[in-house]
Amino acid sequence: QVQLVESGGGLVQPGGSLRLSCAASGVTLDYYAVAWFRQGPGKEREGVSCIRIKDGSTDYAASVKGRFTISGDNAKNTVYLQMDSLKPEDTAVYYCAALWGPCMLNRDSWYDYWGQGTQVTVSS
Numbered sequence: 001q002v003q004l005v006e007s008g009g010g011l012v013q014p015g016g017s018l019r020l021s022c023a024a025s026g027v028t029l030d031y032y033a034v035a036w037f038r039q040g041p042g043k044e045r046e047g048v049s050c051i052r053i054k055d056g057s058t059d060y061a062a063s064v065k066g067r068f069t070i071s072g073d074n075a076k077n078t079v080y081l082q083m084d085s086l087k088p089e090d091t092a093v094y095y096c097a098a099l100w101g102p103c104m105l106n107r108d109s110w111y112d113y114w115g116q117g118t119q120v121t122v123s124s
Helices: none
Strands: 003-007 010-012 018-025 033-039 046-052 057-060 068-073 078-083 092-099 118-122
Touching (some): 018 118, 033 078, 057 068, 078 092
Antiparallel strands (some): 033 046, 033 092
16 A cells, blocks of 8 residues: 655744655655645645656756755655745645656646645745
């Protein structure tokens, strides 16, 4: 049984930082593209960042480039999203997802496995 479990969300002030984790069981993330998606209130789900741990390739949405950093830990079978310089518009439920294939931030329906999501709220 494959499970992706996100953690690390919370309430943070504008300009602050959070690190999200996506821990996997039942699947080896090394062979997948692992992406972070988010869905804000009243908004459609959007791709934020993606990594293929095996070759280290990454991709970022324009809205987070330079502020967010994605990384992976083979030994822990976990992907992280370091979020710095957070803005109120980053407020959303953040989901991790795994795809047997290349990173595809604009193809959320292609992803095979999804976590349950973690809430990130950026507010003063």
